[in-house]
Structure formats: structure tokens, C-alpha cells
Amino acid sequence: MKQNRIFRSLSFQPMVGMSLMGLFCVISGVVFPQQAVIDSLQKELELHPAHDSVRLTILNEMVYAYYGINPDKGLETADRAIELATALNIPGKLAASYSNKGVNYWAKGNDSLALDMYLKALSIHAASGNAAGMATMYNNIGLLYFNKSLYDKAIEYHQKAVDKLKLLGDSSRLAIALNNTGVDYQYLADYPKAVDYYLQALSVYNKSGGPQRAGKVEADVYSNLGIVYKNMEEYSSAIAYQEKALTIYEKLNNRQSMAACYGNLGVVFDLQMQHEKAIEYYQKALAVNEVLGNQRRIASDLTNIAIAYTEMKQYEKALPYLQRTLAIYRVADDKNGASITLSKIGEIYLHAPDSILLQQQINPAERYKIAEQYQQEAFQLAKDIGALDRQAEALQNLGNLYEAAGQTKKALVSYKQYQVLRDSILNDEMxxxxxxxxxxxxxxxxxxxxxxxxxxxxxxxxxxxxxxxxxxxAAIAGVAGLAIVFLFSFRLYKKKRDAEEKRKDIEFKMQVTDIEMKALRSQMNPHFIFNALNSIRHYVAQNNIKLAEEYLVRFSLLMRQVFENSNHKKVPLADDLHALELYMQIEAARLDNKFNYQIHIDSIIDTENTMIPPLLLQPFVENSIWHGITPKAAGDGLIKINIARQSEMIRCVIEDNGVGIGTERTPIYEEEKESPSGIGITRARINLLNHEQKANASLYMYPLDNGTKVEINLPFELNF
Missing domain, CATH: 1.20.5 (Single alpha-helices involved in coiled-coils or other helix-helix interfaces)
Structure with a gap:
């Protein structure tokens, strides 16, 4: 049986907290490298100094983005998010902040502090009945039990996450939970069950369309399948799957997962007796993990390097690594890692020259006794956690030891026990x-x-x-022929009727497509884009580079948000208001701050989970700015946006103190009604919403003494 190395399973992807559906940060669209995401979020944060829910959302996104590349920075940012969430008294976002902080602790290998954070988040979610948030915490707590080698307990919590996510119909996070459960079974050497869960995860991922961060799930599955093939000693397949996974991790710039993949490839080369090549991969993994500061993964890399040196009989190099890693595993209560390390130290004490034992202050005459102590402890730890492959390795090493010591009866017993376990772990049937x-x-x-x-x-x-x-x-009887004619006529009539219904359905779908295309084209008025670019050009001409850069950043963020939102029929209210706020900031800057704005949202509304059609409010805000506030001589314009829940409806009110529309509608509104953009398109979108969802959405516009009021009523809809 091949000697065990530390083979890192990459499926262990934590579920993290953005508040959308609890504690998952899965966004659609193009995969951006994490550092680019952080840079973009940092600019958004600088442009949004207000200490509100939008700033809190940005902070939470940054905490998640940091966990894979700089968990220390992630912890620092998490503290800022927790402080703001507490001040704003937003329980859902506070839970997300605690969860994200826990993920960064997990990335550093500090499981005790991670568990504290997860339990705080779980308590908040349980109190509010947030099933999605509870599922996330179940998953992440399962990871911590895995790190402690409590695989049965890890399976229990990961299965809880799977059950919750199936009920929620959350495909992307379900793929993560299934994959993590597969790793639990893999470490129990139940490879068929592990593969079953991996393939379930891959199937769910493929059916979900592969959202951005779920791309990591696909890579995790490939890596874990590579581990299974490694355990079955099919090394070419193992390398192929690891390289397939590594390609995806490199695109994601997920350094932690890249490091794990380097280590896994090193193990396969080591098992093929390519020890120097294996050490090269282990060193690459170690370099990344030392930057990230993950002690458990550092210990894994050092252990693997030591094992390679042991295979090369360079015991003097291997032993210091193993003694260092054993201390790390004992502190982390990682019984799996400790079992491997103890077994390898025992092997060195059995085979090393007397000079090395003397350096360790060990009497060479005591080598068998001391080596046996290490192997027995390795076996007991493996037995405690139910790791069959670790038990088999320790028994094989004990058999070798007893044989070398001339204790043939003990050697025979150990070999027999080893063979039984070996056959149960890996046989032809499996x-x-x-x-x-x-x-x-x-x-x-x-x-x-x-x-x-x-x-x-x-x-x-x-x-x-x-x-x-x-x-x-027809040839047999005319009656039968008449019957056939009648049947044919009936089918012809039915076909004609079906064709008519299909025509109407196609016409309706064409109408839907037409409205959606018009809505997409109208989401940003070309005049607005032209004016925005002119403003940037004006700032540059005045050599006001700082203002031009700030304006350009806001404009690019808005365009990105618009394009992302346009891919979905419904988006979270928070995302839509974020885009609307960017739009108003740009217009206010263009008009020399001729107006201010206020946004008020009822505290009972969960903006991250409440879904509305994208950019439905923007045409009315645009109308308030262009036709209400701009014509005013005074620079005291004010736009107020109020979002409230009334029974099963969301009531959105936009008020301005502009010149108003008079007691009757002005030609502006009549023109918009007929034009293929703006308010007319919004009316069509609301009518379409009512038709598709059998809803009762409505749009009203009222003249005020000073200004205009628009009221939009939409069906209340949650994203779970």
C-alpha cells in the first residue's frame, strides 16, 4: 500500500455572506480576478462615504473577496462591517458580517474563532427564520468539524445544509454543499459514495448554468475526482483532473485553491517516485500558503516535503519538518494530519542511521520501542476518526517494524489486519x-x-x-374511408386551431421581446450618456483630472450595474437602488449640485431579498431632473424616494419640488406615452408584468403644489 501524503480536498468551499439568500456570495456574469474585484469595490467605497446599508453591502463583498487572497485584510474589513451593521441595526447584514469574518478565520486555519462567528450568525438566522442563512452556517460548521477530523459530525451538518438548500431550490449553493459532503465520505474511504456526491454536485452545477462563483465548485469537483483516482492508484487520471481544476483556479485567481492543487499534483508525482518534481510543487504550494498565513495548509505542505525526503532516505532533512508540523496539528486538533506525521516519524526512527537517532537523544537500542509508540499512536488517532486508510498504513508500518525486530507473531497479526482493511478500502468491486x-x-x-x-x-x-x-x-371499405376522412378533417381542424393558438402565443412572445428590447435600449437615455461624456471631457479640458476620474469611476460603475441588471427580469431592490443612486450622483455633479436626494426604505423590507424589475424607477427620476428641477432658477432641487410595503405590494413613491406638470398632463407625458422609451415603456413593462404574473401592479402620476409625485405599486416578491 502506498504511503499516505496530505492530499488537500478542494471541495471545501465555505458559503459566505452577502445577505442575498442568507450567506452566499454568488454573482452572475464574467469571472473577475479577486484583486480586480477588490479594487473595484474599494473605489465604490471611496465614492460612497455615507454610513448606510449600501456601504455595508460593499464592505461585506470586500470581506468575501479577501478570504482567498488576504484573510488578514478580510478580518480587518469584517470588523468595520460588524461595527456598521450593529450601528444600523440590520440583523441580516450583521449575520453576513459575522459569517464572512468566520470564513476569513477559516482561511487562516483558526477554527475556534471561526466557529464563534458562525454560531453568532446561526443564532441571528434562526431567530429570523432565515432558512438560507441557516443552510450556510450548517455548511460552514461542517467544514470546521472536518478540520477536526470529526467526519461523521461533518456529514451531519453538511447533510443539513443539503436538505435546506434542496427545499429552497438554490442550485449554486446546493452544488457546494453536495461537493463538501463528498469530501467527508472520501476521508472515511467511502469512495463510491464520495464520487456519487461529486457527480451530483457537478450535475446540479451544470443545470444551474454555472454562475460566477459557482465556477469554483466545478473546479473543486474535478480536483476531488482527481483525489479519488489517486487513491485508486490511477495516476494519469488523477493528474488530468487536477490540471483541469488548476486551469479554472488560475482564471479565478484563487490562490488558496491554486496552492492546494499544487500540493495535490505534488502528491501524485511523489507516489510515482518523482520525488524532486513533487518537492517543486510542494514548494510552490508552501510559498502561497505562507503568504496567506494558513497554518494548517503550511503544515500539510511541510509534511509532504518531509515525506518526499523520507522516500529519498534524506532523514536529516525530513525529521525537522515533521516535528514542526506535528506541533501544529496537535494545536489545531487535526488528528488526521497528526496520524500521518506520527506514522512517518516512527518510520524514520525505524530506518534512520544511529547518528540521526543520537542527534535526537535517542538510544539506537531503543529504536524499535520508540518507533512502535509512534505507530501505535498513529493507529489510535486514525481509529478515533474512522480513517480506514490511515489505520491500514499504521498497521502496515507496525508489521514492518515487528518483522525487523524479529517479533514474527505480532508481525503476522498486523499484516493480516492490514490486509483486511486494505481489501475493504480498495478492491476491484469498488x-x-x-x-x-x-x-x-x-x-x-x-x-x-x-x-x-x-x-x-x-x-x-x-x-x-x-x-x-x-x-x-380505405381499400377494404368505403365506410372506413369515410371515417378516416372524418378523422383527418377533425385533425385538420384541431391543427388549425392549435396553429391559431400558437400564433397568438408567438405574437405575445414577440410583444414581450419587443418591450424588453425597448426597455433595454431605454434604460439609459442616450442624451444622458452624451452629457456624461461631455462633462468628463469638460473636466479634462479644465485640467481637473481628479474630478474627471471620480466622475468616470461613477459612470463606469453605473454602466456595469445597468448591464448586469439588464440580464435579469428581476433584481434585488438594493441593487436597483444602488444603480439609481449612482445615476443621481452623476446628474447632480453634472448640474453643479442643483439638487439633493433622499431615499427612505421601511425597516421591514429586506432590500437584498426583495425583487423588482430593473431600472423601473429611473425614467421618473430622470423626468424629475430634466423637466422638473433643471428649469428651476433656484438651486434647491430635492428628489425624495420612499419605498414601503403595503400588504402584498411594494409602494414606490418619487416626489420632486420642480416646476410641476400642472393640473393636466403636459405634452411631455403624452409624448413619452407614444415614444418607444422612458415612461411609455415603463407603462408597457407594468402591463406585461400584470399579464405574466396575474398581478395588480399600477402606475399613477399626480401634480403637487410645487412639483410632481409618481406612485408605482409592484407585487411583493422574495428571492426564496
Missing amino acids: KVEIAKKVTAFEFEKKEALLVHEHDKQFALAEAEINRQRVIRN
């Missing part, structure tokens, strides 16, 4: 079962294509049989 699972998964994808072609051919054959039957029956 290999066949795993191969069947992987083959079945690939077959199902191909079968879906074949079924379509088969159905088509079957339909053609059936049609030909029916035609022959009609001809035969």
Missing part, C-alpha cells in the same frame, strides 16, 4: 462501482441527445405505419 458512476454520468449527457433523435425517428416510422394502415382500410 473500482468497478466508481467507474460505473463516472461512465453513467457521461452516458446520461450523451443519452439526452440520442433520445431526441430516437423520438424523431420513432415518430416518422409511426407516421408511415399509420399511412399504410389508412390506405389498407
